Each structure stands twice: as structure tokens, then as C-alpha cells.
Amino acid sequence: MKKIIALIGLVLFIDLIAELIGMQVIMLGAIKISILPLVFAVLIGILLSLIPLAPIKKLYSPEIVKFAGKYMIFIMLPLMARYGANVAPKINEILSIGWVFLIHELGNLGTILFGLPVALLLGMRREAIGATLGLGREGELAYITEKYTLDSPEGRGVLGIYLIGTIFGSIVFSILAPLLLALGFDYRAIAMSSGVGSASMMTAASSALAALHPQNSDTIISYAAASQLLTSFIGTYIMYFLAVPLQRKIYNTFTRRLDANKEVAD
Amino acid sequence: MxxxxxxxxxxxxxxxxxxxxxxxxxxxxxxxxxxxxxxxxxxxxxxxxxxxxxxxxxxxxxxxxxxxxxxxxxxxxxxxxxxxxxxxxxxxxxxxxxxxxxxxxxxxxxxxxxxxxxxxxxLGALRKLSWKIFIVAIVVFFGMYFMDTVVSQIALLLSGKM
Structure with missing residues (x-):
């Protein structure tokens, strides 16, 4: 019980500081990026744990950290319920372009099309399979574990992406969304693409986008939430039937070529 | 209970x-x-x-x-x-x-x-990762979001809603 109270106090403190900092707009060259309190919250949560002071070490005891991880899913549920009120008023609009929502799920293959060649050129081999199958969320983690075990190069690849995504995902996605907007894409296209299968990444991306387009924030949040829900339904099937075969094909073609070149060079 | x-x-x-x-x-x-x-x-x-x-x-x-x-x-x-x-x-x-x-x-x-x-x-485990996987992670995140957006943009254009 004492541990739970310590955790509550810690969360209230982080919330308070993050909200007092408030939304900040930074310019990356000509690109406007809005950093929301949610990004400060995750940063403060991580950075505090690095301070080598006894009282803080005590607050971040392995037990309290484990509590935070275990209850995180329940803490998140009211946010998921909030999305219902965003989607409901827009349901007709969303259903009228339902096929667009379905088709856009094919974009999930971007992890392989972009990531795999880069990973292979960097010299990674079997790790690349785990690292580029998807965003390395629970679905991919389960698939790779079942097929290769976690204690394999493929397993190390997916674990690496999982870890990086868990720690930096929300920060990275809240920067990527404004970046895509600056590249000239329509806010609706970016909004529906924010439903990438991780609820915190989707929230970070769509909130950052909504902050830059406040007049369309209802549409943005509802498109992102609807697409997130769809991804949780069909994401696994896209992985099984499209991502896995495509990855195998690109992997074989690339490694054959790269390794042939290497032999010539040797 | x-x-x-x-x-x-x-x-x-x-x-x-x-x-x-x-x-x-x-x-x-x-x-x-x-x-x-x-x-x-x-x-x-x-x-x-x-x-x-x-x-x-x-x-x-x-x-x-x-x-x-x-x-x-x-x-x-x-x-x-x-x-x-x-x-x-x-x-x-x-x-x-x-x-x-x-x-x-x-x-x-x-x-x-x-x-x-x-x-x-x-955080300790993060230090054990190779630098390569950080680059791959960025490309993977960007690749997914970018390609998703390109497909959505084209589909929205075709649907005549844009």
C-alpha cells in the first residue's frame, strides 16, 4: 500500500511539472513542431529515474516500477473510452470512406520496404527479420517468439525495436506527424496513418497533429482512433499473409546480392 | 475470493x-x-x-x-x-x-x-543495444508512418473526398 501511495505521488508530481511546462512550439528549420505535456511527462518519468539520489532511487524501486508497468494498461483504458466519443459523431463519415481505412493498412508494409534494406546494408542479417517485421509491438513480439524464440538473432532484433519503441516511440511519433504535415500531406491522411497499433504512439502522433490543426482536431482524433481500432483487428493478418512473405522475398534477394558482392570484393 | x-x-x-x-x-x-x-x-x-x-x-x-x-x-x-x-x-x-x-x-x-x-x-538494456538498431528503428518508424500516409493520401484522392 505504501508503495502504491509513493507511485501515486510520483505520478502527480510528473503530471504537475509536465502541465506547468505546457505545450511548447519549437521550430526545426521551417517545420513547426508542437511538443505536448504528454511528451514532457514521459521524458520526466525517464530522466528522474537517472538522478543518483537516495530518495529518488527509493521512489524508483524495482517494485514500484513493476507496479507502474503492470497497471499502465488500466490507466490507459479511460483514454481508449474517450476515443469512443470522438469516433461516434463521425461514424458516417468514417464508414463512407471505410475502404480507404482498409487499404491504408497496407502502409504497414513500410517497415519492411524502408527498414529491411537499410538494416541489411548496415550489415545486420537475421536480426533484421525481427527488427523490421513491424513496429515491434506485442503482435510481432509474439510471432517472432513463437517462430524463432526470443533468444535468437531474430528475437534480439524484435526486442531491440520493442524497447526503443516503448521508450522513445511517443516522442518520435509526435515529431514525425508535424514532419509529414510539412512535407505537404493532407491532415486526414496523416491522421488515419497515426493508428499504427500502439495506443501511446497513436495518441502522441494524433495529438501533435491536432495541436497544429486545432480547427480539425475532431476529425484528426476520430480518424486516428478508428484506424487504431481497425489495426488491432486486422494488423495480425496483414503481418501473417503479407508482411512475412514480402520480408522473406526481399531478404533473400538482398542478401544474395550483398553477399555475392562481398565475395567479389574479397 | x-x-x-x-x-x-x-x-x-x-x-x-x-x-x-x-x-x-x-x-x-x-x-x-x-x-x-x-x-x-x-x-x-x-x-x-x-x-x-x-x-x-x-x-x-x-x-x-x-x-x-x-x-x-x-x-x-x-x-x-x-x-x-x-x-x-x-x-x-x-x-x-x-x-x-x-x-x-x-x-x-x-x-x-x-x-x-x-x-x-x-534503460540498462538500452545501453547494450548496437547503434545499428537505433538507425533501423528510426527508419522503421518513419517508413511505416510515411508509407501509410502515402497510401491514405492516394486512396483519399481516389475517393474524391479531398
Whole structure:
């Protein structure tokens, strides 16, 4: 019980500081990026744990950290319920372009099309399979574990992406969304693409986008939430039937070529 | 007490904590900027609705674990909660009204604060990763989001909605 109270106090403190900092707009060259309190919250949560002071070490005891991880899913549920009120008023609009929502799920293959060649050129081999199958969320983690075990190069690849995504995902996605907007894409296209299968990444991306387009924030949040829900339904099937075969094909073609070149060079 | 009852009580308490955090954050936002979403009666009822819909989603998720169908067993709890809430909001605009009185961003700060704390134990493992995987991670995140957006943009153009 004492541990739970310590955790509550810690969360209230982080919330308070993050909200007092408030939304900040930074310019990356000509690109406007809005950093929301949610990004400060995750940063403060991580950075505090690095301070080598006894009282803080005590607050971040392995037990309290484990509590935070275990209850995180329940803490998140009211946010998921909030999305219902965003989607409901827009349901007709969303259903009228339902096929667009379905088709856009094919974009999930971007992890392989972009990531795999880069990973292979960097010299990674079997790790690349785990690292580029998807965003390395629970679905991919389960698939790779079942097929290769976690204690394999493929397993190390997916674990690496999982870890990086868990720690930096929300920060990275809240920067990527404004970046895509600056590249000239329509806010609706970016909004529906924010439903990438991780609820915190989707929230970070769509909130950052909504902050830059406040007049369309209802549409943005509802498109992102609807697409997130769809991804949780069909994401696994896209992985099984499209991502896995495509990855195998690109992997074989690339490694054959790269390794042939290497032999010539040797 | 059976495990299910115990798990349900635990979920209900953490959910109550979560909506309380939300109220706290919305209050701070209001102090900082008096023009942000006000705290009204609707806000309180809205928070109650969010709590109830979440709990119903949790119960459905527990029940589905006992069905023989893998797709239902593995469907995430987060998804069930969204579906439950969407159903109630479609049935009655009252729920949309009260839930909309809960500031959206106020719900997000606490979730990410928990996320930050919960990865504290993993930071050591991060140092053991090779630099290559950090580059691959950035390309993977960007590749997915970029390609998703390109496909959506083309599909929206074809649909004539843009």
C-alpha cells in the first residue's frame, strides 16, 4: 500500500511539472513542431529515474516500477473510452470512406520496404527479420517468439525495436506527424496513418497533429482512433499473409546480392 | 475470493485512480489557462462514464479469454473498451456530450507519465543495444508512418473526398 501511495505521488508530481511546462512550439528549420505535456511527462518519468539520489532511487524501486508497468494498461483504458466519443459523431463519415481505412493498412508494409534494406546494408542479417517485421509491438513480439524464440538473432532484433519503441516511440511519433504535415500531406491522411497499433504512439502522433490543426482536431482524433481500432483487428493478418512473405522475398534477394558482392570484393 | 473477482476489484480501483488523475490534470490546465476545458457537472458524469465503459471492457476481455476462439481471446482489452464506449456513444448522444466535457489531452499526460516510469528498469538494456538498431528503428518508424500516409493520401484522392 505504501508503495502504491509513493507511485501515486510520483505520478502527480510528473503530471504537475509536465502541465506547468505546457505545450511548447519549437521550430526545426521551417517545420513547426508542437511538443505536448504528454511528451514532457514521459521524458520526466525517464530522466528522474537517472538522478543518483537516495530518495529518488527509493521512489524508483524495482517494485514500484513493476507496479507502474503492470497497471499502465488500466490507466490507459479511460483514454481508449474517450476515443469512443470522438469516433461516434463521425461514424458516417468514417464508414463512407471505410475502404480507404482498409487499404491504408497496407502502409504497414513500410517497415519492411524502408527498414529491411537499410538494416541489411548496415550489415545486420537475421536480426533484421525481427527488427523490421513491424513496429515491434506485442503482435510481432509474439510471432517472432513463437517462430524463432526470443533468444535468437531474430528475437534480439524484435526486442531491440520493442524497447526503443516503448521508450522513445511517443516522442518520435509526435515529431514525425508535424514532419509529414510539412512535407505537404493532407491532415486526414496523416491522421488515419497515426493508428499504427500502439495506443501511446497513436495518441502522441494524433495529438501533435491536432495541436497544429486545432480547427480539425475532431476529425484528426476520430480518424486516428478508428484506424487504431481497425489495426488491432486486422494488423495480425496483414503481418501473417503479407508482411512475412514480402520480408522473406526481399531478404533473400538482398542478401544474395550483398553477399555475392562481398565475395567479389574479397 | 476467486481470482476473477479480485482482478475485477483491482481493475476498478486502478480505473478510478486513472479518472482521478485526469481530473487533477484538467484542473492544473485550468489554473494555467482559464480558457481551457472547464470542469462542470458534465465533466464529472463524463469521468464516471469513462470509468464504467472501461470496466465493462475489462469484464468482456476477461470473459473472452474463456472462449475457444483465438481471435477473441487475443483481441486487446484496449480494443474492447473502445468498442463498448463507441456503442454507448452511438446509442445515446448524452454520452458524447458528457464525455466531451472531459478534456482529451488531460487523459494523455498521466498515461505517458506511467509509461516513462515503467521503462526505468529497461534503460540498462538500452545501453547494450548496437547503434545499428537505433538507425533501423528510426527508419522503421518513419517508413511505416510515411508509407501509410502515402497510401491514405492516394486512396483519399481516389475517393474524391479531398
Amino acid at each position: 476467486t481470482t476473477t473477482v479480485k482482478n475485477t476489484i483491482q481493475a476498478a480501483s486502478v480505473l478510478a485512480l486513472s479518472v482521478a488523475f485526469t481530473l487533477f490534470v484538467q484542473a492544473i490546465k485550468l489554473v494555467k489557462n482559464p480558457h481551457s476545458t472547464p470542469i462542470t457537472h458534465d465533466t464529472l458524469i463524463g469521468l464516471g462514464a469513462l470509468w464504467a465503459f472501461s470496466l465493462i471492457g475489462v469484464l468482456i476481455s476477461f470473459a473472452m479469454k474463456k472462449t475457444p476462439w483465438k481471435i477473441l481471446q487475443e483481441f486487446p482489452m484496449l480494443g474492447w473498451v473502445s468498442i463498448v464506449s463507441l456503442a454507448f456513444c452511438l446509442i445515446s448522444p448524452f454520452f458524447v456530450k458528457v464525455i466531451s466535457a472531459v478534456d482529451f489531452l488531460s487523459l494523455t499526460t498521466t498515461v505517458l507519465a506511467f509509461a516513462g516510469i515503467s521503462v526505468a528498469n529497461d
